[in-house]
Amino acid sequence: MQSPQARKVADVPTVAVGEKSSDLGPVQNYLVRFGYLSSPEDEPAAAATRAAFTNAAQLPGPFEPGVLDDPTSQALAAFQRFNAIAVSGEFDEATRDAMSQSRCGVPDVGSGLAFATLCAWGKRDLTFAFDVGTDDIAGDGERQAVRNAFRTWSAATAMSFTEVPLRPGSVDIVIGWRPAADPDHDMRGDVLAHADFPPDCGVVTGRSLPKPVHFDDEEHQWSVGAAQGAFDVESVALHEIGHMLGLLHTDVAGAVMFPRIAPSSVNRALAPDDINGIGQLYPPFWSNWFSLGGALTGDPAVGVNRDGRLEVFIRDGNGAMVHNWQTSPGGGWHGWYPMEGGFTGNPAVGRNHDGRLEVFARGARDWLYHNWQTSPNGGWHGWYPMEGPVTSDPAVGVNQDGRLEIFARGTDGGLYHNWQTSPGGGWHGWYPMEGGFTGNPAVGRNH
Structure with missing residues (x-):
């Protein structure tokens, strides 16, 4: 199932460097939205979000709308490199296919290849609560899927996550399903879900708690496991919790922190790249010194x-x-x-x-x-x-x-x-x- 914005990108014909196309707007908007291209007309909230973990001074732009000019070509080349597509700097079929896939709302361009980190929590014990669920899944299924995702991260790092009742001022993370036009981060189009980062580098709520993990419940279908045309809650939750812990996107396909996931699929196992990233943010605790005896x-x-x-x-x-x-x-x-x-x-x-x-x-x-x-x-x-x-x-x-x-x-x-x-x-x-x-x-x- 393609979202409306993804469908617009999918409808754009291939465009070569220097060509004009009145249909190129969704492509340039995508490149701006996900951190590949700068625009003097950025709305402040989107610009601030990207600036928190991209170097805007190094992004190509500004660009001429409707023209595959040099800044747009440079941005396309960066997108192609990140997604292991043959680098042409043109809007070709492989690039269109990649841009047409549903994905996380966090921009891609971080601090380097493979995993990238932003900052860490100043504590190792976090609390979480649920508010609004989804009607796509019967009973408590979506909540249990998120709990499973927390357990996966806990097993990989020295962090613990405790579920608590939802009370103001008493919880670190709140999980819920929202309309696409979520006030704290617009998910309309090709965005499946979004999260914030730890308090010292938060871009949605800043240092304020609770931090959100929100799923788009309007434009996407949710499931527990692989279901035709739907997205597996546990797989997407695992990715968004990675952001909540301080990880940015990786360019390693198959890793949990890769920004895109196909419907009707699951990805519930942390890859070595994910584990290396979280280990850098939260090194293992050491025991106290213990004598082995002997003179x-x-x-x-x-x-x-x-x-x-x-x-x-x-x-x-x-x-x-x-x-x-x-x-x-x-x-x-x-x-x-x-x-x-x-x-x-x-x-x-x-x-x-x-x-x-x-x-x-x-x-x-x-x-x-x-x-x-x-x-x-x-x-x-x-x-x-x-x-x-x-x-x-x-x-x-x-x-x-x-x-x-x-x-x-x-x-x-x-x-x-x-x-x-x-x-x-x-x-x-x-x-x-x-x-x-x-x-x-x-x-x-x-x-």
Whole structure:
């Protein structure tokens, strides 16, 4: 089911750069409304909404109405890039199809590619309430769909959402179904729903509460699940709550925060792009420090077993290496266990191509020694010399083909490296990289 405004865009014939068309108005209006094009005749409320999360000074315009001029072509090119359409700067069939789809009322142009964030709430516990529902869905179905959307976001971030009765001054977010000409944000045309942003960056109610999540109940049909010509409440609610939490639109198709959704479809699962965005706004909480016990000396090194369990290595008071590991991924710890040896430096850990951990440390005669798991997540081979001498703690990197490579400073102050001749295999031997260094090395891997 197409909205009246979407139908107007769908009726516009293709237009090339420089051409005039009396039908081009809906296209230019769309580009202005959703943050791609500036107009000197913007009504103040729409201009203020876009200015809150777009840089109006960088938008092309003003434009000549009814002409696909340079500003309009630049705006079309930006829309095409955002929507993964071949960039022509013309109003072609693919662009018309994309613009004819129903969508969120928030503009698209944010602070960069993929997810973009605006601001966050200053608290982690939010309340919500419902006012007017929709007659499209029987019983409490639309409300339950919104509750499910809140649960999805809560599972992905350190936020909680509590439903409360609707009382003035007692709620953070109010959800309801409205006429298309909603006074706080006009949804007439191709807009399915709208929300506001957190108080510090709100564009509808500013810092005032409650914040709205409103659905257009006049021009669109609503459903629970995929239904012919209707829009799934939970999918749209999931998107609008993302705005309420501070996320802008993404250009990653299939993500919840992508601005468009087709009728008769569902999108109820957060994509990695959505999760990365919300994690930037609301980093996970940390527990308090908890002792792992032991009389230890030096700095630890941590590896990740193939099954996801962390394993930590450190010297004890006698210079022997000890290790401790999680008994399940993300779970509790086994306790310290000796790996023997007498070491004078801090360990480094790498993971072999097949998932076996391998640990390195400086020991007797300042030689480097290594010890490796005999199978992924399994037992240990025992220490074996890599010769030397070395005068620094080692650093380990993993090559693109899975071969470990280790770096350490020699007695002459030069940096030396040694590498596996095949993934998980034997070692080449130390080779100089020259230079005069006084500290420990570190390793990173480029793209």
